[in-house]
Amino acid sequence: MGRKPKSEDPVYTRIEEHRMRAGLSRQELADAVGVHYQTVGYLERGEYAPSLALALRIAQLIGVPVEHLFSLTPWVSTDPSEEETA
Numbered sequence: 440m441g442r443k444p445k446s447e448d449p450v451y452t453r454i455e456e457h458r459m460r461a462g463l464s465r466q467e468l469a470d471a472v473g474v475h476y477q478t479v480g481y482l483e484r485g486e487y488a489p490s491l492a493l494a495l496r497i498a499q500l501i502g503v504p505v506e507h508l509f510s511l512t513p514w515v516s517t518d519p520s521e522e523e524t525a
Contacts, residue, residue: 451510455483457501472496 458468458479465483469476472493481487482497489497489509498505 448511449485450488451513452482452485453508453514454479454497454501457503457508458483461501463501468497468500471500 454468458465463471465479466476469479473496474493478487482489494505494509498508501508
């Protein structure tokens, strides 16, 4: 398994934000969805694109729709310091 997204399209993520709101550590999230804690870090930094099954497991565990965690376009923010660049 490589760390780079499997496609040319970057996958933007808000896992870290929602994980922290849920009061979960990377290790706790990783254990609950069946991956290594470093994989959670790769996902949070956008270094790895998750499989659909993994994305759905993470969303279900955190309790948000999958589209609140992942996007193919940068997130729109009213705070310029929070905007991600492509």
